[in-house]
Amino acid sequence: MTEKWQELFRRAAEGALARVDDALKTHGYLRQLAERVREARLEVLNNLDYYIEATKKAVESIGGRAYLADTAEDAREIVGKIVGRGKVVVFGKSNTALEVGLREYLAEMGNEVWETDLGEFIVQIGDDRPSNMIAPALHLSRGDVAKLFRERLGLDVGDDPSKLAAAAGDFLRAKFAKADVGITGANAIAADTGAVVNVENEGNIRKATVMPPVHIVVAGVEKIVPTLVDAVSQAIVQAAYHGLFPPTYLEVSAGPSSTGDIELVRVRPAQGPREFHLVLVDNGRRAAAKDPVMREALLCIRCVRCGFVCPVYRAVGREFGDPPYVGPVGVMWLAVTRGIEAAGPSAVKCAHAGNCREVCPMKINIPEIIHYIKSSYLSKKTK
Ligand code: SF4
Incomplete structure (x- = not known):
């Protein structure tokens, strides 16, 4: 395991570090943006209780519900009450949800629960544990993933990563279509508007935020930044310093879906989720x-x-x-x-x-x- 990990890691890290260097050289504004994000984060850190309250109020003002979970147990209970039993739940990527043990909790309540980030999905079907916070299946080779797909899902598509990704996409598309609840994390949360920003490449977070009738965001209180501009900046900086710049998708979710197409009166819901819940997790923060x-x-x-x-x-x-x-x-x-x-x-x-x-x-x-x-x-x- 150790030698295999070291080789997989070496290749992944060399590629990622080179891509970060390249992005920083090509797009000079990224370093300045990172400095501004640090300032924004410091501002919240120095006034955390104030920004938590401001965020909750902002979420309520756009038709959402906001909660503060003091502990992991509180977070599980709050989300469990919103979800209920017998539902299909799709997760976008949320390390905070993993931190509080949400997937197992909802499954034990009698829900059908799916991770939809490809790495998390691979870890889930293998009853495994993640090895990286952004690339959870980094410890597995393409051959390992092909074997898992064959044995656990009955999908025999060879070990070409693009074929494996497409097969997982098809499998998960059916889950999205019948999902009752989408649960995502947040790269950043804007205190001034209650808007949540996520950055991603696969498109699964986009689906989880829009397709199910209920969208729940589970995120640590440290993800709060003062403004929506700070939140978008933070997501861009995160993608760049991870080596995935430009990111394929950047999502803003601000309350339930809405429209202003009739007499320019903004009403909710529209075609996307009719409920939006933000669960801010303290759990020691x-x-x-x-x-x-x-x-x-x-x-x-x-x-x-x-x-x-x-x-x-x-x-x-x-x-x-x-x-x-x-x-x-x-x-x-x-x-x-x-x-x-x-x-x-x-x-x-x-x-x-x-x-x-x-x-x-x-x-x-x-x-x-x-x-x-x-x-x-x-x-x-x-x-
Ligand atoms: S994950 Fe990024 S921001 Fe966090 S400590 Fe590591 S380098 Fe710094």
């Missing part, structure tokens, strides 16, 4: 925001560029962290969401190479945060 060292982790936009240059993640993969939170960014997020005890065993593996800090678009001092987690964990152990 507000406490982290008050910690002088941990708070910087909340500036993270989850581009995972830090993971691509990390020698420990390169060597051991998802063992550095605990899925979905893996790699240097994952160790920080484990500490935020599950505490020092959960993150400590991974933090002690950190080699403190410092590469992560050099490449982080948000200029987060990741080694300092991991050192802090490590020393807090070890001092508790030796007491």
Whole structure:
């Protein structure tokens, strides 16, 4: 597993890093945009409670419902009540949904639940765990995926990635067509308008936000930024620093579907979802925001560029962290969401190479945060 991971990772990381460098050289505005996004994130971090309330009010003003879940359990209960039982639920990509165990919870309630991001879908049908926060099936080769499709779905299409992607697309299109609820995450949430922005390439998030009659967004409170312009900027920066620029799709979801086509009066719903719910998840984030060292982790936009240059993640993969939170960014997020005890065993593996800090678009001092987690964990152990 380790050698195979190292080879798959090496190829993926080399390609991604080269594409990031290329985008930054070609589009000079990306670095400035990243600086502006950092400023926007800092503004929210310094006034988090204010922006949470402003976001909730903004969502209500556009016909949606907004909730603040203090814990993972609260998030599951809130979403469970909205969804109910016996429904077909399609997930777009949401690491926060994975963080709170939403898929398993909804399935246990008696719902048919499908991940629709190709990587998450592969992980789901393999009863596996993700190895990367953006590319969850990074540990699997095309041959592995072909075998899974054959054995778990009865789809025998060979191991050409484009054929595998098309087969998954056909399979999932049928699920979208009958879905009652779409659940997505958010790259950013605009406090001034209540609009949620997602960036993607597959088109599955677009479908999950528009096709089912109910759209639920599950996202951490740190995704809030002051304005819609900040939110779009953040999504663009995230795509660029992940190595997928320009992104194929950029989506704004602001409340239930609407139209102004009759007498220019804006009414809701129209052809898309008739319900829009935003579930903001705290789960340790507000406490982290008050910690002088941990708070910087909340500036993270989850581009995972830090993971691509990390020698420990390169060597051991998802063992550095605990899925979905893996790699240097994952160790920080484990500490935020599950505490020092959960993150400590991974933090002690950190080699403190410092590469992560050099490449982080948000200029987060990741080694300092991991050192802090490590020393807090070890001092508790030796007491
Ligand atoms: S810590 Fe920085 S480099 Fe790593 S995922 Fe977050 S924003 Fe990207």
